[in-house]
Amino acid sequence: MTSIDCDVAVIGAGTAGLAAERHARKNGARTVLIDPAFRGTTCAAVGCMPSKLLIAAAQAAHSVRQAPEFGVMATAEVDGKAVMARVRALRDHFVAGVKDSFERVPQKLKGKARFTSATTLELEGGERVTAKAIVIATGATPSVPEDYDVVSDLVLTNETVFELEDFPKRLAVIGAGSLGAELAQAFARLGVEVTLLDSGSGVAGLKGEEAARMADFLREDMAVHLEAKVKVARDGAGARLDWEQGSVVVDRVLVAAGRPPALKGLGLETTGLVLDDHGTPEFDHATLRCGSSTIFIAGDANHDRPVLHEATAEGSIAGRNAANLSNILAAERKVPMAITFTHPNVATVGHVPEGVETVTGRADYADQGRARAEAHNRGFVRLEGDGEGHILSATLCMPDGEHVAHYFALAISQGMTAAEMLDQPIYHPTLEEGLRKALSQICQHCNLPVPWDRRSGPQPGDI
Known part of the structure; x- marks a missing residue:
């Protein structure tokens, strides 16, 4: 077993992890950055950027269809294969920029890490890392309810949807939060027959009457059903979704029902940390420190403010504090x-x-x-x-x-x-x-x- 000693070990090479490693190193720490794949950040690879590329295409199509309102006669013909090819090409360009930043990290280890104590990690490849402080920046992962196992080959998440070669004719989107609402409207404006479903009544973070108004705006592009308890079944080559008020058969199902922290298999039970009901370590929001330990948690892994600019800020705070255990500082957080x-x-x-x-x-x-x-x-x-x-x-x-x-x-x-x-x-x-x-x-x-x-x-x- 290869043994490595360092001042700060960072688990996860996403936005928060890169910021944590960089700031720990700037504060004089010997660092190790650990990641299973080094594929690039969630934002660049499967989040912010590919979704905005799809939305940009959708807005172009919508603008053409709306042109007659201004006295401009035009028609829109959408080439799904061309749209998705552009999404992937530019997505890969953004990912390449992130991967360039990996080259500036002095010490990296590829593989899944798990705690064996509050100061030690073991990797699947046999490496053992001992660190004075450890930053957890493992991000989040899509949640797909077991109910969808029956149509698992038809299920998409944000991590697979951008690999589509062409658009499905009919698409159900499960979850009317930010991700679900964005992608549902984008696909609908690109000509896909979309049904947006959510078991709750909220839409894009709005509640009550405001959510109802937003749902009506979205209905201009697609069918929207809230408070729909969906049952899933196979229907030939497609999936049938039934709920109390209706039913729909679709070719693919995009599940956007949440992205919980990716903490499974991390061995947190060996650290002595206090975990909440969801298995997330309790931590100080101003220092990112977990209890009185030398473990810090940043970015989507703590599920506090799961957006990119906060992941950068949290990684910076955690990295600085992990490198200065004798002088941990509380940072003033940005306006949410x-x-x-x-x-x-x-x-x-x-x-x-x-x-x-x-x-x-x-x-x-x-x-x-x-x-x-x-x-x-x-x-x-x-x-x-x-x-x-x-x-x-x-x-x-x-x-x-x-x-x-x-x-x-x-x-x-x-x-x-x-x-x-x-x-x-x-x-x-x-x-x-x-x-x-x-x-x-x-x-x-x-x-x-x-x-x-x-x-x-x-x-x-x-x-």
């Missing part, structure tokens, strides 16, 4: 932000601290000027502020919400009030103008002076 790249975009920014009473501002995009000009007039905004008018959170379901979300992340991080946001320049005609109503409502609730609004006429000194 999550975006679903459907059309309209869905974004949630910030959060309301427990026990804080809020005031609400709302706006609708059905008749917003710029949105109507571009025939994207679908959506709404809900803002929550505290009693002094500081913006705490924003829920956006609107065109270009992915960009407006960053506007609110900055405002929340700077502690801005609705009045201060209204006092910033808002160009005409832009989608940002549609935010005025929601911001003004918060000002009125909090008895804040509302800065000049063109609808109320010019004020002294404004001209």
